[in-house]
Structure formats: C-alpha cells, structure tokens
Amino acid sequence: MTEDSQAADGVLPFLRFGPPPNRLTHQGWQQWRAVRDTFVPAPKVTLDEYRAMSPRKRALHDIHRAATHVNLRMQETPMSARVTSLMRTRIQNNALKFEPGTLDRLMINGGGYQGKTATACETAAAFEDFWRDLHHQLNPNALAGTRDLYAPVAYCQTPVKATPMGLCEAILDFYGAPYGKNLRGRVRNLRASLHAHCTTVLLLDDITRLKMHREDDQDTLDLIRDLMSLNVTLVLIDVNIPGSGLLREGRHDPRTGQVVFPPAKRGKSHNDEAATQTERRFDLINLDPFSYDTPPDIAAWVDHLAGIQDQLRLFDAPEGMLSTGSMPEYLFNRTHGIVGLLKRLIEDGCTRAMETGREAITRDLLEEITINLGNVPGRDGAAGEIPDIPTGTTNGKR
Secondary structure (H helix, E strand, O other): HHHHHHHHHHOOOOOOOOOOOOOOOOHHHHHHHOOOOOOOOOOOOOOHHHHHHHHHHHHHHHHHHHOOOOOOOOOOHHHHHHHHHHHHHHHHHHHOOOOOOOEEEEEEEOOOOOOOOHHHHHHHHHHHHHHHHHHOOOOOOOOOOOOOOOOOOEEOOOOOOOHHHHHHHHHHHOOOOOOOOOOHHHHHHHHHHHHHOOEEEEEEOOOHOOOOOOOHHHHHHHHHHHHHOOEEEEEEEOOOOOOOOOOOEEEEEEEOOOOOOOOOOOOOOOHHHHHHHHHOOEEEEOOOOOOOOOHHHHHHHHHHHHHOOOOOOOOOOOOOOOOOOOHHHHHHHHHHHHHHHHHHHHHHHHHHHHHHHOOOOOOOHHHHHHOOEEEEOOOOHHHHHOOOOOOOOOOOOO
C-alpha cells in the first residue's frame, strides 16, 4: 500500500495518535512492547521520483521522512551489547532456578542520555516476548478458571523524593493495585502483586535519587533489600551509582566491563553495612559513551554513524556523509560520543536540511544548530540525568 492510498483510506501508520505509551503502567508497557519494532520508515526514492509525485503525495512523503528521522531505530553499540548480554543471561538464569535463595541482581550505571533505560527496557521486553511464548501467553500462577493479569516485567521509576511508601506506590501503580492503609499494608500488597502477576523482572530506574543523606533514603534502600528476598530479578538503573552512596567505591575491571568491590571494611557508619549487603548481591556494569582514543574505538564510532546514515531520507546525501572525512571527529567533538546527544543533533540537522532545501547534512549546516535539551520532564539535571552539552564545535576538544 502506497502513502497516497494509505492517506485515501485514512490510514497513516507512521503517525502516532494520542500520547506515547506510558511504560510506568502494565497497560502502557504492553502497548510499548507491542509497537516498539513496528515503525516502517519512509521508502527510499530518488529526487526525480519525488518530483514526479503529485503535490499531495510529496507532502505525505515529507511527513513520512520527518517521522523517519525522529524515529531512528535503536542501534546496538559495543557498550550496550555488553550490558544486554549480561542482563539477558542474568534474567534467564534466575528465571530457570528452582531452588529458593537470593538471586543475583544487576545495576546498570552510566551518564545521562547514554541509552541505559532504552537498553534495559529493550532487553527486558525481548525476554518477556520469549517468556510469554513459553507460557502460551497465560499466567502460570492464575487460579483455575481465571485469567489473572500476567506481567513478567514491571518497570518503575524511583520517586524524586524517595520514601518507602512512595516506592511501594510507584510499583503498585504499575499493576493498578490498591495501596493499603499503611506501609505494612503497602509492602504486603506489593509482594502479593509481584507473585500474583508472575513478575520475573523488576526494573527500578533513577535509583540514585536515593541520596542516602536522609533517613527516608536509607529506609527506602532497606525496602529494596527486602525485595531481594523475592523470586524476582531486580535491575537498578541510573547515573553514577558508585558515587551515590548506595555502594562503596569499586574498581572497574576492563576485562568484564563490571565493577569489582573490595572486601567490606568494618566501620561504625550505618551506610557501610547496608552498602555491603547491597554490593554482595549485585553486579554493576557501565554503559559508557563512545570513545575516540584507539583505532577500534574510532571504527566502532564510524560504523555507528554509517548505520544512522542508512536510515536517513535526504535526497542529496552523499555516500559517507556522516562517516567519512572529518565528519566523524567533528560529530564526536559535538557530542562526546553520547548517543542521545548524537541522535538529537542528527534529528535537528535533518529537519534543517529539509526546511532549507539543502537535503544533506554538512558541517556548515550543523554549525547552525545548538543542542538544547531544555527542561526535560522526568529528568533530574542535578542528579546527572541530563548531561552537560559539549561547548566545542569545529574546534571542540575532548
């Protein structure tokens, strides 16, 4: 079906109607899981083919091109591949265990806009696809004659000012479950919801909103440790976890990409013992930005840029537009290898190229664009969830 016939039928699958799915609820998570790989990019046409279209069809194709540029598919990077591999293995191994006992958990650490949440959610969603298929889309814990809500994965965000009751409510909101009259009731309902809905993976995002300088923060961490006793793979996600107070300083192991913690030291601090209990039960893995220090680093960055260019729909884009000459180094200086900043810069560059009729991304065009993330809803700049924007452009230095 062509874009013109789709429009005639009132069907424009590349347009989204209504707000995007809210992954913080079971319904929203299922909506997102179902549509996450369904976007169809605009077809590749030549400029002559475009000019031969009717005015209406050209307008529809331009809208489809614009939608393509702001819905670039998620590309795996060497860094995200390590996170995905460890997380997939951890989830599957835990899900297959029969013996009771403490399960191994995972912390995903990295800077803002480096794709931590996207990588974790995609990995969890892929597991849910697989796990649901194994169980024929049915909840194995459902009572005979019923079809209880089945939620193999639950995704929640840590409240900005975390309290045990607030975290319980955030998790219960995912299921649409009642809170309970007090903290004890909320914890009881939380445990019951995880079990009744057969939740295998619980993702807790923005975990370093726990600053550990308040009693509420320490009590919330106690609640998280209490969740470790459940048969659920707990995945904590955020910025600068080692420096947050949740864990003592660790040593990065370049062979595995994980953080190795030294033996616990005796001390009088309340946090020392709590952190020790936490770090013994988690692997912490970093999701780093691209580097530009060695030939393999540069090659990985260039490959990533080539993958992005293959998705673009600009009529005058030369071969190697993003990945040859001085452009790779320029783009690295503009973004410091942070995939989210690169995505924003390319999106805005494509918009400018289409608006001005230049139909290609050049350094001169990108010099006209300032990366401005603004006041991003749901992100705490003070906690590092919004990265510093590199100030260098043509002469930017790392």
